[in-house]
Amino acid sequence: MSNTVNEINILNADDAELMRISREGTLSLNLNEMKTIQTHFGALGRNPTDVEIETIAQTWSEHCVHKTFKSIIRYSEDGRETEQIDGLFPTYIQRATEDIDKPWCVSVFSDNAGIIEFDETFNLVFKVETHNHPSAIEPYGGAGTGIGGVIRDSLGTGLGAKPILNTDIFCFGMPDMPYSELPKGTLHPKRVFKGVVAGVRDYGNRMGIPTANGAILFDSRYTANPLVFCGNVGLIPRNRCEKSVEPGDLVVAVGGQTGRDGIHGATFSSAELDDTSESLGSVVQIGNPIMEKKIVDALLQARDRNLYRSITDCGAGGFSSAVGEMGEHIGAEVHLERVSLKYEGLAPWEIWLSEAQERMVIAVPPENLSELVAICEAEFVEATVLGTFTDTHKLQVFYEGAIVADLEMEFLHNGLPKPVKQAVWQPPKHPEMPSRDEGIGVGNSSYTDDLKRLLASPNIASKESVIRQYDHGVQGGVVINPLVGVANDGPSDACVITPVLGSRKGVIIANGINPKYSDVDPYLSAASAIDEALRNIVAVGGTIEKTALLDNFCWGNPDKPDRLGALVRAAKACYDIATAYGTPFISGKDSLYNEYRDTTTGEQRAIPSTLLISAICVIPDIRNAVTMDVKAPGNFIYVVGNTYAELGGSHYFGIHGFIGNNAPVVRPDEGKQTMERLSSAIDSGWVRSCHDCSEGGIGVAAAEMAFAGGYGMTLNLDNVPTGDATDADDYLLFSESNSRFIVEIEPEHRDAYENYMSDVPIGYLGTVTEAPEFVVKGRSGSPIIKTSIDVLKSAWQTPLHS
Amino acid sequence: MTEPKVLILRTAGTNCDAETDTAFQLAGAETALVHIQNLISGKVNLSDYQILAIPGGFSYGDDISAGILLAVEMKHKLTDALNQFVADGKLVIGICNGFQVLVRTGLLPGVSTSNNGTSEMTQHATLAMNTSAKFECRWVDLETQQSPCVFTKDIKPSVYLPVAHAEGRFTAPADVLAELEANNQVVFRYAESQYPRNPNGSDADIAGVCDPTGRIFGLMPHPERFLTKWNHPRWTRFAQTQDTTTEEGDGLAIFKNAVNYVKANL
Structure with a gap:
């Protein structure tokens, strides 16, 4: 390659030649876009230089301009066209924020990161990005530059924010995948996993930014297309935001x-x-x-x-x-x-x-x-x-x-033709898994093994071996760590930091992500991701009133109508649920084309439709924060929120080889009241511990609280409030219905707590016990789970230990 | 007298400077964050300060090995200023990467073994890769030892602090270790020998050492990360009625001791 400039001959090129130029130059421009460029330069009477066409290709790339989210979409559901959408982003994301209209939103969607108010002196910026394609090819470098890039987004917001927190969410193929099944030209998920973690670790730790929130998910469909979400929170003086x-x-x-x-x-x-x-x-x-x-x-x-x-x-x-x-x-x-x-x-x-x-x-x-x-x-x-x-x-x-x-x-910024894309959504039908319960009063169903298997499933299992490689204490402001409990090893719902040392004002960062529900309906997956992120905020002492959201869509090829249909479903949920909860989006990003093609067999694989919702909440006093580990024997355990027979896409169905069809629905009227009440109860000091019910339902959430706190529990499913006629023990235990929490209440606060929560569905489950036994009695009154917390903790800690 | 003055040394890759600054301010000192270039160029004089703090981080990326480039720079470009600072009986603290730097300059442990009586700074110990072979971020129990260290005077017998490092395994030849023990230069030990209670596999569970005078102190754990009760990883487990006199974190006493020493002696 020499220091010269070449003219790219497009004026006389036919369609095939235009596409050859695009393909061979890695321009990723489609024919319509190439023709638009041809017409533009035709009017100028000259060919573009390589510098010019490359500049246009970058500026018009999906990565930079997010043209899918701005395109016109003709959307069909169940075989008939229902509507034409003039841009997913303006219609469902931006409009949600406008309709919610929170006064504390300082800058949304216009700068490199969203900005919200913090205190009299500072605002907060928050941005999450993905670095998926590079991480697939070179995990260490791809992930490191992913976190490096998003840190620069904070630095490039307003006149520059000081980076104060990193957050990282990864999706990998199954770590135990046999090498023989590895798609051609891809790296083994274990290698991707190790490389990505090391890349994020070495970059974040060296920068001196705490990495205190994250998640790691596994699904075989991420093997060729791992996802690496990197986020950064920054602190910026209020007069440096423009x-x-x-x-x-x-x-x-x-x-x-x-x-x-x-x-x-x-x-x-x-x-x-x-x-x-x-x-x-x-x-x-x-x-x-x-x-x-x-x-x-x-x-x-x-x-x-x-x-x-x-x-x-x-x-x-x-x-x-x-x-x-x-x-x-x-x-x-x-x-x-x-x-x-x-x-x-x-x-x-x-x-x-x-x-x-x-x-x-x-x-x-x-x-x-x-x-x-x-x-x-x-x-x-x-x-x-x-x-x-x-x-x-x-x-x-x-x-x-x-x-x-x-x-x-x-021309560079507005010359891109707005594409028209087709989207279809056809609800899938999966085999349904019946309850494995033998019925009330009959038999001795035992779910001890199911609980152990759930705790050991890689999505739920402890990520401590990864978390400890990240410096989560640097800058001195972390007050709720990612690992909590008597042995500092329980799974915190979210992290809390004080960005200004000496101040009691805090920031909570949490996330929600449920790609498994996408197999049933991406609408439910997106809705549940929002609900989960908000639950995590509330569980440590935040309020939805002061919470802002970020959306990061990772999808397959949006030129394929079914992929785009799924995207439409998810975007609709974003609008519906965010507006219902009153939680605005302040920033977001999409990474599309997460597909893998085997060029010899022609086989094509897409990732599960994956929406990450990140949440940021400002709290006035970190001294009111709570953690998920139970604190003392004799305290009472309650479930908050209704349980439904919603196991579609659940982990319980998953370990038995089913997907099912009833994925968890978000009922924002119920959910909002539940979360608002619970936030106030926590603020009143009545709640000693709180954990969100998500993957693995009540069973997993309660077990995690018990072993994180080092105490046993004796629980009874009789009083679990239900929103439908669910009465099978396994459904009650493992349903993943949204807007639910498990809380621990001291006896002296029981009356105040119950009175205050009287218009919210709550159910008394049992007590914390000195004896390290985890016992759950089914509706028949006999134990359906009985084991020691050490056995459960070991099941949870062993799989990803090294 | 005026408030004791602390110079918090910065260079490329320093990243615990802000919280170290906060710690000394809370302890009542006047602080300045100073880039090493400004000391080398003479824009700032080390002699104007009574305490030199080298904070944690990854100075120069920890290229070659942790802290070595900054150590070489200090040894060769600040030789006289440093020797004078120490000779004047002033205080030096190195935390994490700062400890690595002090060990690599030879200021710590500052033993006489094989020094041949010269004043040249010579390295006698090292902070090697953790036995776990990876970066470890966790809280550890420390046992305070009987030592001349002015930073830990009258401090609690057991202290709880976080570590966050990949190269923190203190190791030295047997004669150096023996001399350290003879001089009571071990300031903090990890409370137990087995991993992860000893997070890095240090010889004799050593977490921090001082020089024979007790005025130069280095440690791998981060006292500046435990300034208030709410930094404790289990503060939510404390009884809610706990009285407010305990709002101070274990780490603050180290900075207060330094400030008080300067007030009383310098």
């Missing part, structure tokens, strides 16, 4: 040098993977956390001295996206030969598109340049003036004096 760019401001690159790493990352992640993708090494970036730490150290000083007017990170598309976005409304000119390179020999388009990590672009008024450079030098950080923001409304790129790109900002 940015602007003025013509005459300098385009300044701050941070690492530019190399050939990560070229085409944006377009690569906008396509399916196949068995040859592993050879695409150059699309994965190379991370250097210490460089990023230095940038944070330097830029936060510059921010506090007001030395720049705007900032964004170089992520997908590199400088082309960063400068193109910052100058969208005015124009910019950039001189590529000024870019600090790792090594010589890069073609201009490569410099322009490189996704080399740890680079930020800032807009600096010329009079502030010398002070900015001095700060950067003092922190060993390079700052390079690349050009100037202009008033030409053009993106003009020069290389050694010659113009190599001359693009209208209007």
Whole structure:
């Protein structure tokens, strides 16, 4: 490759030639888009340069512009077209936030992360991203640069937030998968698992950011397409939340040098993977956390001295996206030969598109340049003036004096034709699993083994071996750890931190994710993910009133109508449930094309439709927080919220080889009242421990509370409140109905608690016992579970121990 | 006198500086976060301070091994300033990565063994990779030892603090260990020998050591992460009626002792 610029001959190209250019250049542009570019340049009477067409391809990539979420969708359900949707994002996500209209939302969907109010001095920013495709090919580098990238999103929000917390959620194939079944060209899930954890660990720990919340899920369909969600929370002064760019401001690159790493990352992640993708090494970036730490150290000083007017990170598309976005409304000119390179020999388009990590672009008024450079030098950080923001409304790129790109900002940002896509939704029908109960008063059904199997199933089993590799205490503000209980090893529902040391004001971060319910209905999966995230917030002492949400959709190929139909279902649930709970979305992202194609057999596999909901809640006083471990013998155990016969997609059905059809429904009227009441009860100090009922239902939640606290429990299912006629013991135990909690109440607070909760379905289950026995009596009165908490804890701790 | 002045040393990859700063401020000191470049260039004088704190983190990425690059930089570019600081009877504390740095400069454990009477800083011990071969973030019980360490004067006999490191296994030749024991230079030991109670496999369960004078102190656990009761991983298990005098975390006493020592002696 040489330092020259090539003209791409599209003016005379036919359809086949246009598609060849797109495919061979990894442009990921479809025919309609290629033709739009052809028409645009036809009117100009010239061909585009490689720099220009690459810039357009990056800017128009699914990764950067989220065109599926903005497209027009013709949606059919059960075989008939029901509606036309003008953009999933504006219709279901953005509109939810507008309708909810929370006064504490400072900035939503417009900056690199969402911003909400924290206290008199600071706001909070929160963003979650995915780095799925790179992590599939190179787990360590892909995951590390995933967390590195989302940290830069916080740093690139407003005038820059200080990163204060990381959150990581991973989805992998089954760790015990036989090598013989591994799809061609893919890495074994165990290797992906280890590499991803190590990548996130080494980046987050070196940056000095606590990683205190997360989840790990397993499903064989993630084997070829693992999911790596990385989130970052930042703290930003209230008067540093807005940015602007003025013509005459300098385009300044701050941070690492530019190399050939990560070229085409944006377009690569906008396509399916196949068995040859592993050879695409150059699309994965190379991370250097210490460089990023230095940038944070330097830029936060510059921010506090007001030395720049705007900032964004170089992520997908590199400088082309960063400068193109910052100058969208005015124009910019950039001189590529000024870019600090790792090594010589890069073609201009490569410099322009490189996704080399740890680079930020800032807009600096010329009079502030010398002070900015001095700060950067003092922190060993390079700052390079690349050009100037202009008033030409053009993106003009020069290389050694010659113009190599001359693009209208209007065409670049608004020229993308809005696609029309077809979506269909056909409800599946799975075999139903009958209750294994022998009926009330009959026989001696035992579910002890089922409970052990559930606790040992990889989605539920302890993730301690991973959590301990993350520094969750750095910055000194963590007050509820990810591991809690008498031996510091129980599964906390969420983490709580005090971002300002010495203040009692806290932040809770939690998440919800239920891809198994997508096999029944993605609507229920999405609704349940929201409910679960909110339950986790409430369980540690938060309120839904002060909670904001983030949505991260990971889906299969949206050009396939069934995949898109599933996406429509999920988006509809986002609107319905978020508005019902009054919890706005403040940021989100989607990663589509998570599919794998075997090029020899033609076999095509998609991931389960996966929506991650992340939740952030501000609480006035962390001293009112609670944890999930039981505290003392003699205390009473209650279930809060109605149980229904909802085992579709449940773990209980799963261990018996069934999916079923009745996935948990969210009933926001019930759920909202339950959560609001419970929050107040916790605030009143009546609740000694609280755990959300999710995977594995009441049985798993109660068992986890018992062994985390080091005490036994004697429970009785007689009083479990039900919303339907469910009476089978196994259904009561393992149903995964939403909006439910298990709480521990001290005897002296029992009356106050029961009175206060009188209009919410609650049921007295039993007591905490000194004896370390976990006993559950079924409706017949005889024990259906009887074992020691040590046996249960060991079942839960062993599977992912190393 | 004015408040004791603490210089909290920063460089690329330092990341526990803010909470170390908070800890010293809570203890009543005046603090300054100073990049090592500003000491080397002479913009800031070490002699203006009475306490030097080297916080945790991954200085220079812990390239080669933990703390070594910063140690070399201090040894060779701040030689006189450091020697003078120590000779003046001032205090030095290194936490986690800071401890690794102090050990690699030779300031800790500061034993005489095979030093041949020279004043040159020589490394006599090391902090090696944990026996678990991975990064460990967990709380540990520490037993306070009888030692001349001014930072732990009158501190509780058992202290609870978090560790978060991959290279924390204190190890040294037998003669060095023997001299440490003879001089009572072991300040903290992990309460038990077996993993994970001893989280890294340290020789003699050593979690922290001081120099023979007790004025230079290094430890792997993080006292700056336990400044209030709510940092304790099990505070929700404490009885709700617990009186408020216990709101102070175990770690704060270490910083207070340093400040009080300066007030009384310097």
